[in-house]
Amino acid sequence: MGSHWVRPYPPGVGRWLVIIWEAIALALLTWASIRQFDLMGHGIRAVAVVLAALWVIGAWRIIQHGVYVSSDGVLIRGLLRSRSMRWRDIAGVHLHQATHRVGRWELQRDTTVLIERHDGATVNTELWAQGVDFHARPNLFRAVYQEIRNRHRAAAG
CATH class of the missing domain: 2.30.29 (PH-domain like)
Structure with a gap:
């Protein structure tokens, strides 16, 4: 069905504000998780990578919404x-x-x-x-x- 989908309106500026807000919230969650669990080395990288991936997926869905x-x-x-x-x-x-x-x-x-x-x-x-x-x-x-x-x-x- 419908190989050529078109959104009949340009996305609003509010989408970018939501994406920035989510980035800030996930950065704070990363910082709080690292502090709460006294993470070092690979633990810090793992939390940062998982939350960054979550943000990228969420941001993509917000843009496509x-x-x-x-x-x-x-x-x-x-x-x-x-x-x-x-x-x-x-x-x-x-x-x-x-x-x-x-x-x-x-x-x-x-x-x-x-x-x-x-x-x-x-x-x-x-x-x-x-x-x-x-x-x-x-x-x-x-x-x-x-x-x-x-x-x-x-x-x-």
Whole structure:
């Protein structure tokens, strides 16, 4: 399915801030582990290599994270897993205003893009209006939503 996936938006600056934040956190974890366990020589290298590898894998997933489209369908890459759906399996693409109830109060959370499948299930995308890619670019969020809807409509015929 879809040999040419395209992310219809450039990644936001917030992704790089998250990657830097994670590097700092893992550096502090490395330092604390070395101090806590009085590591020397090979122990220091082992902890540093394992945590550096973990950071590289995490940073790569953060960079690749997002929603991709092709002529065949949509691919959603999350931090831990990816899933793809063909356009013909998708009934609709909608905006969803997430809310949470706290007692008798209802709190508005965020606007997200949901994909509704023909079997009635909904699939959350990685597109959030206040997320790292769109927080300072609300017009881009709407444009990406419209792009995905238009591709779905065009594939439906």
